[in-house]
Amino acid sequence: MELLSAIETRKSIRAFTKEPVPREIIKKILEVTLRAPSGSNTQPWEFTVVSGEVLENIKGDNIEKLLSGTVVNSRSNGYIGIHRERKVELAKDIFALMKIEREDREKRLEWLMRGFRFFDAPAAIIIAADKSLEGSWSMFDIGAVSQTICLAAVNYGIGTCIEEQGVVFQDVIRKNTSISEDKEVIIGIALGYPDPDHPANKLVSRRESLDVITDWLGF
């Protein structure tokens, strides 16, 4: 697939078929992803690929913890101004497609739980980095590696959703993987074959126009 076409067609997929993603294909995606850039070539990313029983246990433990009322320490809690507006707009767009009314707490909870279940994906990649890297370029680098994974996945017809929800309970991730206390769990990426009929997958998220966010100088 052409590069620009992959960039244009990649989007977050929030519903998957039950078809497993072969380990060899995930390996190919990760192999090519290793070419992603990083500050001083530090390559801070560490991958844990989960599927089957391990992923099911993570999903189950996440839901148990969520329903027990544990506070979710999300990095996206603190948005204000235009960034909050865009976050709210995204939620409204998804809920409209899912036909979830604002007051419908049950359906909203069901949607929230899907996020904590990696949108029922058959596989996921968890990305962690050494805690000593905090304050370095590692977050930026992991952003680059995440997008590279998602683009490479497009090549194989695999849908992805970069997601915090699945990994926000770090203790759940540690319990079910070998990620130790000296590593920060940064992000998860749900992987699977997109369910073409699911309303959430119809979403094409909005973008600010280039004119609004770009200053062209010296042309």
Ligand SMILES: Cc1cc2nc3c(=O)[nH]c(=O)nc-3n(C[C@H](O)[C@H](O)[C@H](O)COP(=O)(O)O)c2cc1C
């Ligand atoms: C760092 C990061 C964390 C994200 N966490 C979540 C998440 O927890 N749940 C979710 O549904 N989407 C999550 N997303 C997906 C974004 O909502 C999505 O990328 C954004 O709305 C743009 O839509 P698109 O990916 O379809 O282009 C996350 C994306 C990023 C980059």
